[in-house]
Amino acid sequence: MSETDGIRYAVERRQQILTLARQDGRVAVNDLAASLRVAPETVRRDLADLEKQGLVQRVHGGALPVDRIGFEGTVSSRAERNQPEKARIAAKALTEIRDAEVIFLDEGSTAVMLARALDPERPLTVVTGSIPVITELSAHPRISAILLGGPLRSGSMAASGSWPARMLAEIVVDVAFIGTNGLTVERGLTCPDLGVATVKRAAVAAARRSVLLADATKFGRDSFAVFAKVPEMDLVISETSAPRMVVEQIRKQGTPVILT
Incomplete structure (x- = not known):
């Protein structure tokens, strides 16, 4: 996989995580790692990046979508x-x-x-x-x-x-x-x-x-x-x-x- 492909895959994976968080109201690191077939450390890095962008709030074992608590809102x-x-x-x-x-x-x-x-x-x-x-x-x-x-x-x-x-x-x-x-x-x-x-x-x-x-x-x-x-x-x-x-x-x- 080239560097460009790796970046594209990371973006798509984080979008999947964000979509799941918004659908379910919460995501767990271990569940995401299993469904996305990546290491838990990779999911934690993804969540850290999403939190830095203001899209999720990390909690013990997972994360919450910030728009559920007023980030984007209706x-x-x-x-x-x-x-x-x-x-x-x-x-x-x-x-x-x-x-x-x-x-x-x-x-x-x-x-x-x-x-x-x-x-x-x-x-x-x-x-x-x-x-x-x-x-x-x-x-x-x-x-x-x-x-x-x-x-x-x-x-x-x-x-x-x-x-x-x-x-x-x-x-x-x-x-x-x-x-x-x-x-x-x-x-x-x-x-x-x-x-x-x-x-x-x-x-x-x-x-x-x-x-x-x-x-x-x-x-x-x-x-x-x-x-x-x-x-x-x-x-x-x-x-x-x-x-x-x-x-x-x-x-x-x-x-x-x-x-x-």
Whole structure:
């Protein structure tokens, strides 16, 4: 096995561990070692890496998924956090639609706020994999909403994986509004799930312009799966409390940053 294959296998194994933890509420080292056919020491290293990323909390003999105790949470629980900041970010994002005919709205609470604020004067097509976003748009007379299909994540109520990504590969989007769970200059943009990363990556590839919507809590954090590098974004919209050093590093890489 090459070094690249080894890294890929480790990522896939940790994703399996995270999926099992979220399904069962807890995972045990010995059970994981048996089912994955690896040594317990390998599982412990995997759990240590997942804990470092903020995805699990290790306990005696195993680990708990952090989203069960509020790390990622549901869309409704995330919507309750940083509401004024997210509302300002969504309001600024509205001005970036300009003359776009087709936009993509990512999953997440900020995207829901942006969907709620949409009131275009002329027809607008909105593509999304998020049920909460589509619900906000369904009654608007000038918005044509397209829902991407695929496996539904219960926490976000959004489609993920290769099916929605294939749909995105067949269209052209004028502006994609992308969310993130983590943003660092070194790693780029990250989220907790490989299937979600696949959709985000496809949306960026389909878009003429990509606009990142990220409140200050996302800066300086790494999550599990990388879906884009910062220079792939045409614009970052955040809030005035975002870390100045990181903001300046992003600007030095050539990506404008607007602080609301």
